[in-house]
Amino acid sequence: MKKILIVVTNEALVGARGRKTGLWLRELTDFYHEIKEHFDVDIISTASSRVPIDPLSLMEAVVHKQTRHYYMNDELMGKLKKPMTPDQVKDRDYAAIYFTGGHGTMIDFPNHPGLQQLTASIYERGGVVAAVCHGPSALQNIHLSDGRNLLAGHVVTGFSDLEEKIMGMYGDIPFSLEQALRNQGTLFQIAQLPFTACVIESGRLVTGQNPASASLVGKKVKELLKEVNPA
Numbered sequence: 765m766k767k768i769l770i771v772v773t774n775e776a777l778v779g780a781r782g783r784k785t786g787l788w789l790r791e792l793t794d795f796y797h798e799i800k801e802h803f804d805v806d807i808i809s810t811a812s813s814r815v816p817i818d819p820l821s822l823m824e825a826v827v828h829k830q831t832r833h834y835y836m837n838d839e840l841m842g843k844l845k846k847p848m849t850p851d852q853v854k855d856r857d858y859a860a861i862y863f864t865g866g867h868g869t870m871i872d873f874p875n876h877p878g879l880q881q882l883t884a885s886i887y888e889r890g891g892v893v894a895a896v897c898h899g900p901s902a903l904q905n906i907h908l909s910d911g912r913n914l915l916a917g918h919v920v921t922g923f924s925d926l927e928e929k930i931m932g933m934y935g936d937i938p939f940s941l942e943q944a945l946r947n948q949g950t951l952f953q954i955a956q957l958p959f960t961a962c963v964i965e966s967g968r969l970v971t972g973q974n975p976a977s978a979s980l981v982g983k984k985v986k987e988l989l990k991e992v993n994p995a
Contacts, residue, residue, distance in 0.1 A: 766859040766989060767804045769886075770795070771879060771902065772847065774809040775868030776816035779936025785867040786816030787844070790824050791896050791978040792864050793834035798982025803859070803989070807843040808850055810872040810879070815844040818866050821975075850878030855885035859994045860985055865897025865923065865975070870938050873902035880906045887914060887968065891994040894985050896972035897923045901941055904948060916949035918966040921973040924954045968992060 772792065778785045796805065809815050825835040834840055861883055863873065873879060884906050887893050893914070895903060900922040906914040925942045928934040946952045954973055955962035962973035963980040968988060972981040 766802075767806060767857055768799055768985070769853060769858040769861045769882070770805055770807045771861065771863045771873070771899075772807060772809050772815050772844065773864070773866050773868035773872055774811040774813060774815060774847075775871040778867045778871060778938070779933075781936060783867070783933070783936050784819050786818045787821070787864055787868070788818050788866040788897060788975055789821040789835065790828070790831050790975045791866070791899070793831050793840075794975075794978035795862060795864070795896070795982040795985075796834065796840065797830060798979055799986050802986055806853060806858075807847055808853055809847040810849065810876060812846055812849055815847055816868065817844075818868075821866070850876070850882055853882070855882050855889070858886055858891065859989055859992075860892035860894060861886050862981070862985065863895035863899030863902045864978075865895075865899040867898055867933065867937065869898045870901050870941065873899070874904050876902070884908055884914065886994070889994045890968070890992055892968045892970065892985055892988050892992065894970040894972075894981055895922070896978045896981050897974050898941060900945060900971050904944055913948060915945070915969075918969050919951045919953060919964050920945055920966065920969070920971045921953050921962050921964045921977075922971060923974055924958065926954075927958045927974060930958055
């Protein structure tokens with residue numbers, strides 16, 4: 765069975781005011797729900813300490829039955845208690861890599877050597893690279909073996925400046941994800957309405973705009989992995 769590597773943040777605070785952040789839970793559980801019957805899954809983080817979960821995202825575990833189901837799943841949540849780190853996994857074991865979101869990713873995902881190496885290697889072996897919401901922050905400045913920027917020329921999406929402002933987070937984020945992705949030589953697209961699903965498939969690169977997009981990202985990755993056969 766093909767394996768998918770899921771990456772989660774290990775940062776619990778963001779901004780000068782120390783706003784609480786962490787993994788946006790639904791961006792893990794919705795994706796996992798779509799692919800769990802078809803692929804084995806490993807979860808890594810940038811540190812081996814317990815993965816923080818954004819308190820706001822836990823509200824969905826109260827009102828959303830599926831999110832609550834996985835939040836109560838000891839096997840899945842156990843992977844977040846002491847996660848593996850990038851140096852403990854091998855790129856050749858995975859057909860795809862998926863970056864979950866949460867504002868914490870803007871701190872520990874960008875320019876992380878281990879994550880960059882895994883991503884470039886999986887992609888160059890014919891695998892799929894996927895990310896949702898703030899997860900695309902990990903895809904900045906990844907260069908392939910021929911020197912090309914992974915994102916250059918691709919159509920992508922991610923959490924927009926407008927959505928940051930509506931959430932009241934624009935003054936706390938370390939950079940504008942929307943502008944950072946545009947600066948990678950991409951065509952950046954978003955949904956007409958904030959917080960509604962938007963998923964972009966650009967070759968073997970799949971990006972989702974916000975939490976509402978995570979399930980569709982999972983479906984796209986599942987479809988693509990039926991078509992491609994990573995070495």
